[in-house]
Amino acid sequence: xxxxxxxxxxxxxxxxxxxxxxxxxxxxxxxxxxxxxxxxxxxxxxxxxxxxxxxxxxxxxxxxxxxxxxxxxxxxxxxxxxxxxxxxxxxxxxxxxxxxxxxxxxxxxxxxxxxxxxxxxxxxxxxxxxxxxxxxxxxxxxxxxxxxxxxxxxxxxxxxxxxxxxxxxxxxxxxxxxxxxxxxxxxxxxxxxxxxxxxxxxxxxxxxxxxxxxxxxxxxx
Amino acid sequence: xxxxxxxxxxxxxxxxxxxxxxxxxxxxxxxxxxxxxxxxxxxxxxxxxxxxxxxxxxxxxxxxxxxxxxxxxxxxxxxxxxxxxxxxxxxxxxxxxxxxxxxxxxxxxxxxxxxxxxxxxxxxxxxxxxxxxxxxxxxxxxxxxxxxxxxxxxxxxxxxxxxxxxxxxxxxxxxxxxxxxxxxxxxxxxxxxxxxxxxxxxxxxxxxxxxxxxxxxxxxxxxxxxxxxxxxxxxxxxxxxxxxxxx
Amino acid sequence: xxxxxxxxxxxxxxxxxxxxxxxxxxxxxxxxxxxxxxxxxxxxxxxxxxxxxxxxxxxxxxxxxxxxxxxxxxxxxxxxxxxxxxxxxxxxxxxxxxxxxxxxxxxxxxxxxxxxxxxxxxxxxxxxxxxxxxxxxxxxxxxxxxxxxxxxxxxxxxxxxxxxxxxxxxxxxxxxxxxxxxxxxxxxxxxxxxxxxxxxxxxxxxxxxxxxxxxxxxxxxxxxxxxxxxxxxxxxxxxxxxxxxx
Numbered sequence: 001x002x003x004x005x006x007x008x009x010x011x012x013x014x015x016x017x018x019x020x021x022x023x024x025x026x027x028x029x030x031x032x033x034x035x036x037x038x039x040x041x042x043x044x045x046x047x048x049x050x051x052x053x054x055x056x057x058x059x060x061x062x063x064x065x066x067x068x069x070x071x072x073x074x075x076x077x078x079x080x081x082x083x084x085x086x087x088x089x090x091x092x093x094x095x096x097x098x099x100x101x102x103x104x105x106x107x108x109x110x111x112x113x114x115x116x117x118x119x120x121x122x123x124x125x126x127x128x129x130x131x132x133x134x135x136x137x138x139x140x141x142x143x144x145x146x147x148x149x150x151x152x153x154x155x156x157x158x159x160x161x162x163x164x165x166x167x168x169x170x171x172x173x174x175x176x177x178x179x180x181x182x183x184x185x186x187x188x189x190x191x192x193x194x195x196x197x198x199x200x201x202x203x204x205x206x207x208x209x210x211x212x213x214x215x216x217x218x219x220x221x
Numbered sequence: 222x223x224x225x226x227x228x229x230x231x232x233x234x235x236x237x238x239x240x241x242x243x244x245x246x247x248x249x250x251x252x253x254x255x256x257x258x259x260x261x262x263x264x265x266x267x268x269x270x271x272x273x274x275x276x277x278x279x280x281x282x283x284x285x286x287x288x289x290x291x292x293x294x295x296x297x298x299x300x301x302x303x304x305x306x307x308x309x310x311x312x313x314x315x316x317x318x319x320x321x322x323x324x325x326x327x328x329x330x331x332x333x334x335x336x337x338x339x340x341x342x343x344x345x346x347x348x349x350x351x352x353x354x355x356x357x358x359x360x361x362x363x364x365x366x367x368x369x370x371x372x373x374x375x376x377x378x379x380x381x382x383x384x385x386x387x388x389x390x391x392x393x394x395x396x397x398x399x400x401x402x403x404x405x406x407x408x409x410x411x412x413x414x415x416x417x418x419x420x421x422x423x424x425x426x427x428x429x430x431x432x433x434x435x436x437x438x439x440x441x442x443x444x445x446x447x448x449x450x451x452x453x454x455x456x457x458x459x460x461x462x463x464x465x466x467x468x
Numbered sequence: 469x470x471x472x473x474x475x476x477x478x479x480x481x482x483x484x485x486x487x488x489x490x491x492x493x494x495x496x497x498x499x500x501x502x503x504x505x506x507x508x509x510x511x512x513x514x515x516x517x518x519x520x521x522x523x524x525x526x527x528x529x530x531x532x533x534x535x536x537x538x539x540x541x542x543x544x545x546x547x548x549x550x551x552x553x554x555x556x557x558x559x560x561x562x563x564x565x566x567x568x569x570x571x572x573x574x575x576x577x578x579x580x581x582x583x584x585x586x587x588x589x590x591x592x593x594x595x596x597x598x599x600x601x602x603x604x605x606x607x608x609x610x611x612x613x614x615x616x617x618x619x620x621x622x623x624x625x626x627x628x629x630x631x632x633x634x635x636x637x638x639x640x641x642x643x644x645x646x647x648x649x650x651x652x653x654x655x656x657x658x659x660x661x662x663x664x665x666x667x668x669x670x671x672x673x674x675x676x677x678x679x680x681x682x683x684x685x686x687x688x689x690x691x692x693x694x695x696x697x698x699x700x701x702x703x704x705x706x707x708x709x710x711x712x713x714x
Contacts, residue, residue, distance in 0.1 A: 370576075
């Protein structure tokens with residue numbers, strides 16, 4: 001095993017890592033936003049809206065992420081083509097991002113829903129009593145408290161997402177893992193590059209979840 | 222828009238013998254189930270063992286199990302799959318290498334790799350559930366088990382584990398479902414499971430939407446049936462008057 | 469002849485000393501009640517007798533076997549001492565019958581028939597034969613505790629330890645459990661009971677031990693303990709006045 005050969009490739013690997021992180025941050029942002037909307041729909045008093053949100057969540061939770069990535073990679077350009085009527089070239093990155101956002105939203109939705117439900121109904125009543133509208137009560141009173149409570153869970157889910165971004169390998173996007181794989185193959189040291197990639201994922205995930213656990217303890221006090 | 226919808230595509234011949242495209246899906250589903258069930262059995266066994274280890278007073282055994290969990294939970298599944306498929310075979314003794322790389326069919330070697338990978342990956346998750354289940358039991362239960370003269374092994378076998386497993390059926394169910402979904406990574410090392418067959422159908426027929434719709438439906442139905450099975454198991458082992466296990 | 473012999477036992481949780489130099493004896497057939505305020509170490513003391521709580525100093529002998537000796541086969545020793553817990557601790561996933569027979573079969577190696585016969589005998593004695601096929605969660609607290617006593621008795625113990633057996637019970641269920649214990653005492657069972665039930669102590673105890681902050685403060689005959697209140701320590705007087713008001 002010769003790990004010194006990895007050094008010259010570090011700039012490329014860093015490039016791959018940047019793509020991974022960019023994908024992660026955008027997917028977390030979009031996923032949490034969409035997930036929150038879904039959670040509010042699920043908790044709405046309209047059976048139609050809550051039923052639709054529930055169907056969305058159940059649907060995405062019962063299929064593999066890899067299937068969504070693969071499908072969206074093929075389907076998103078075609079759908080855009082139908083909608084806009086002209087051929088739009090969208091890259092693998094965009095279709096992957098859409099896939100992650102929509103898939104993760106189902107998981108974030110469940111976390112946010114549990115978070116909202118953990119806030120006592122007295123809080124909502126108190127907000128109404130002060131004359132707030134539903135939107136105000138959610139935005140100013142319920143969601144800030146709920147997000148505080150569920151922050152550890154949201155972060156844990158995001159750490160899982162960080163690891164799952166490696167699945168973009170399936171559509172050939174040059175993320176950190178794929179970059180390491182292809183560099184390793186070119187240089188002829190696939191094992192070293194694979195171990196290195198695994199170690200980097202491990203250090204980041206392990207470090208992040210240790211921090212989350214600490215945060216969890218602090219919030220629990 | 223120039224997409225030709227054709228829901229009859231599944232009954233069309235693939236051009237290979239008398240095979241129709243639906244056969245591909247059936248065989249893909251077969252592989253998905255074959256991977257998931259075998260990997261799950263192994264994961265349940267190893268995970269339970271590790272979970273018990275994490276609750277033992279013996280510090281060495283407990284930290285071995287902890288290290289295992291951290292390692293397998295913090296490395297992406299795909300990296301683990303590549304390790305088992307590309308790296309580990311190269312470390313085998315020579316005759317085993319020849320056997321794995323040349324004598325085994327590509328399908329068999331991919332199958333073995335993905336089963337080992339998913340089993341060990343899922344074992345870390347099962348371990349955490351089992352540990353949580355054991356720790357959720359009232360402390361008096363282990364005291365009572367010791368007081369009637371059980372040794373440690375008997376205490377786990379007759380008192381702690383039967384209760385812990387009943388508590389953790391719901392989270393274990395979701396791990397069980399996950400292993401079916403995670404088995405789709407096998408498509409990336411050439412095992413023709415459900416996702417791989419779907420992709421192949423989409424490419425061969427250009428009826429991409431139909432192919433992926435069918436795959437989605439199959440996964441969805443699979444999920445629902447597995448949930449049904451686990452719900453049945455949960456009812457089957459439910460003890461009257463024992464709500465959720467603890468006191 | 470001393471059945472349980474506790475000699476100069478001390479125990480620490482880290483820095484904190486929970487038992488300080490405790491010494492007492494329980495003779496064969498004797499009933500000893502241990503009382504004291506909460507946190508006085510009485511539950512810890514009784515649990516050292518069957519080694520559920522380890523101790524760092526001193527010695528304990530049960531029927532001549534040293535509890536603290538690393539070579540002692542603890543499961544075997546524990547199988548000979550019955551214990552009844554505050555929260556019953558029946559095994560909730562097993563039926564009443566299985567609760568009564570599992571240790572007889574797995575620990576003592578009795579046949580299923582023998583274990584069953586023995587179990588049913590004691591279940592009948594505590595008046596619950598009709599509940600044999602139910603599960604613990606389907607019984608009231610008092611019934612569960614009586615089953616727990618039967619479970620311990622089915623092992624043919626040489627002594628019984630009771631750790632606050634009635635304190636988790638609703639008041640109306642206390643007596644059904646105490647009645648079983650009184651009967652047991654009359655039959656000559658060696659018993660060590662941590663309890664606040666002074667009526668029980670008056671009725672059947674031979675001796676009363678009073679503990680405070682990990683020390684055995686009083687250890688005297690029942691007649692002396694209840695009959696001569698002036699001779700009691702300050703702490704014991706305080707404790708008794710609180711308990712007896714209730």
